[in-house]
Amino acid sequence: MNGRRALWLVTVREIRERSRSRAFRVSSLLTVALMLLLVFLPTLFEGRVDTYRIGSVGPGNDELLAGVETILGIEDGGDTVEEIPFPDETTARAAISSGEVEAVLVGGSRLIVERAGGIGGSRVVSLLQESAASLRVEALLADPESAEVLEILSSDSLEVEALSGEEEGEADSRATVAYAGLILMYVAVLTYGTWTLTGVTEEKSSRVVEVLLATLRPRHLLAGKVLGIGLLGLGQFVVTVTIAVVGIQLTGALDLPELPLESVAMLVVWFVLGYAIYSLGFGAAGALATRMEDAQSTAAPFTILAVGGFFASFAALEKPDGALAVVTTYLPPTAPFVAPLRFALGALPWWEVLLSIVVALAGIVGLVRLGGRIYAGGLLRTGAKVGWREALRSRDL
Numbered sequence: 001m002n003g004r005r006a007l008w009l010v011t012v013r014e015i016r017e018r019s020r021s022r023a024f025r026v027s028s029l030l031t032v033a034l035m036l037l038l039v040f041l042p043t044l045f046e047g048r049v050d051t052y053r054i055g056s057v058g059p060g061n062d063e064l065l066a067g068v069e070t071i072l073g074i075e076d077g078g079d080t081v082e083e084i085p086f087p088d089e090t091t092a093r094a095a096i097s098s099g100e101v102e103a104v105l106v107g108g109s110r111l112i113v114e115r116a117g118g119i120g121g122s123r124v125v126s127l128l129q130e131s132a133a134s135l136r137v138e139a140l141l142a143d144p145e146s147a148e149v150l151e152i153l154s155s156d157s158l159e160v161e162a163l164s165g166e167e168e169g170e171a172d173s174r175a176t177v178a179y180a181g182l183i184l185m186y187v188a189v190l191t192y193g194t195w196t197l198t199g200v201t202e203e204k205s206s207r208v209v210e211v212l213l214a215t216l217r218p219r220h221l222l223a224g225k226v227l228g229i230g231l232l233g234l235g236q237f238v239v240t241v242t243i244a245v246v247g248i249q250l251t252g253a254l255d256l257p258e259l260p261l262e263s264v265a266m267l268v269v270w271f272v273l274g275y276a277i278y279s280l281g282f283g284a285a286g287a288l289a290t291r292m293e294d295a296q297s298t299a300a301p302f303t304i305l306a307v308g309g310f311f312a313s314f315a316a317l318e319k320p321d322g323a324l325a326v327v328t329t330y331l332p333p334t335a336p337f338v339a340p341l342r343f344a345l346g347a348l349p350w351w352e353v354l355l356s357i358v359v360a361l362a363g364i365v366g367l368v369r370l371g372g373r374i375y376a377g378g379l380l381r382t383g384a385k386v387g388w389r390e391a392l393r394s395r396d397l
């Protein structure tokens with residue numbers, strides 16, 4: 001059987017078997033359900049109006065509360081302020097503890113709250129701080145209208161010109177693609193790489209692979225498995241994202257930025273390359289394990305490489321032209337995380353893009369041969385877990 005036909009048969013078999021599995025169907029349904037929940041959840045709170053209950057002790061609080069109302073009016077969210085007067089601080093403190101009010105103003109100069117910050121803290125503190133700051137600005141500017149002061153403080157007075165020629169919105173869209181792509185790349189590499197790892201280990205432990213190797217070469221079996229799972233995973237990913245985008249467009253729950261097509265295309269290219277690089281490694285690692293319990297330990301080197309590439313991308317995000325970012329662009333294990341990020345940030349010219357892709361493709365070809373050698377050396381070995389060196393020496397392809 002020639003190599004192309006063998007690769008095609010293994011790919012089709014992998015897609016058919018995986019798509020019929022209960023695990024794949026359940027994971028697909030859960031992924032879609034989670035995505036729909038994230039899309040439609042904001043609509044449940046749309047139009048919600050909050051009333052901030054603020055206590056007041058002594059004189060001098062009216063101007064601060066009026067400033068909060070002005071801020072809420074500028075934001076046009078429909079939120080309101082309710083003032084609750086108290087005769088003394090003791091009564092006011094008890095009201096805070098009981099939840100009757102969120103904060104208490106004392107004499108226009110002090111603010112008492114239950115907690116100073118942290119998760120779940122009230123927004124009242126920031127509103128009152130903004131109001132107090134606006135009053136101080138009013139005093140300095142000969143008492144102008146507070147709404148005008150707040151508008152000046154919350155708007156950009158300087159026109160921004162970027163040497164790259166990009167508009168501010170375009171730069172923000174590129175940054176959005178870069179950051180979102182980084183997270184998606186990391187999740188996809190580990191998720192679909194683990195599919196390959198468990199698939200190889202399951203076939204080895206069930207002895208099914210012994211029948212397959214009677215007519216197929218190990219590297220064709222490994223490459224077909226990676227290609228089949230990759231196409232299935234990519235299909236699942238595209239369906240999930242499409243459902244999410246359609247849901248967002250129908251509900252208007254989120255304001256999607258206009259994404260640069262070249263950045264999205266670059267992300268897709270490196271998504272495929274990154275998956276191929278790591279899935280070949282995970283597939284070879286799965287051949288070394290004899291039980292599912294051993295699979296994660298044999299794949300640990302590739303998991304560490306993925307984590308290293310993820311953290312290298314943060315260095316590139318901070319300094320896209322730095323030495324570390326440039327070097328990791330041309331290393332196959334880290335390039336899928338760093339290259340699309342640098343391109344989205346405008347720090348990777350086209351000639352470097354092509355060179356990094358060529359290096360990655362060369363790395364994939366090398367991994368097919370090396371991974372196939374390890375794959376062949378470990379598949380037919382049962383009993384104890386097989387080491388990397390032992391697998392390399394045990395089979396000469």
